[in-house]
Amino acid sequence: MIWFWRSLASLCVTLGAIGVVVPGLPTTPFLLVAAWAAGRGWPELEARLLLHPHYGPLIRDWREHRAVPRRAKWAASLLMLSSVLMIWLLPSPDWLRWALPLFLCCVAGWLWRRPEPAPR
Incomplete structure (x- = not known):
């Protein structure tokens, strides 16, 4: 099952990265799903996402308060x-x-x- 969570996390990080350069494709929702999936099978990636200087606070705000800027x-x-x-x-x-x-x-x-x- 760990391969499933890692594959999902990798796919979502990839889509999020594409969203950085493609207008109209959101980045943050994909990174939220990536962090969620990584938390189930790739703790190192989850930690890296949570520590990211730009996206980390958005992910933490969503997890802790379901808050959206x-x-x-x-x-x-x-x-x-x-x-x-x-x-x-x-x-x-x-x-x-x-x-x-x-x-x-x-x-x-x-x-x-x-x-x-x-x-x-």
Whole structure:
């Protein structure tokens, strides 16, 4: 089973690294999953992620308080809005044009209800 957790952690770190350079692909959610998976089968990677100067505090805030920084909430909301606009501008099925905005409104509502981390 350890190979599964390590594979999942590696995949998520890779996707997170790609997200650093590809606009619109989030980095932090992949690193949250990577840290979670690493905690089950790769403690060294988990420790490295938690000690990372930029992403470590975000991971710790999520683990300890389920907190999301306001800047991340705004970025996610703007990306969701751009997704809705694109789905309306590009050819797509009608059901998707209505289902995606409803789903993303639910996601945004959930996201904005998360607490914000305490100032450092």
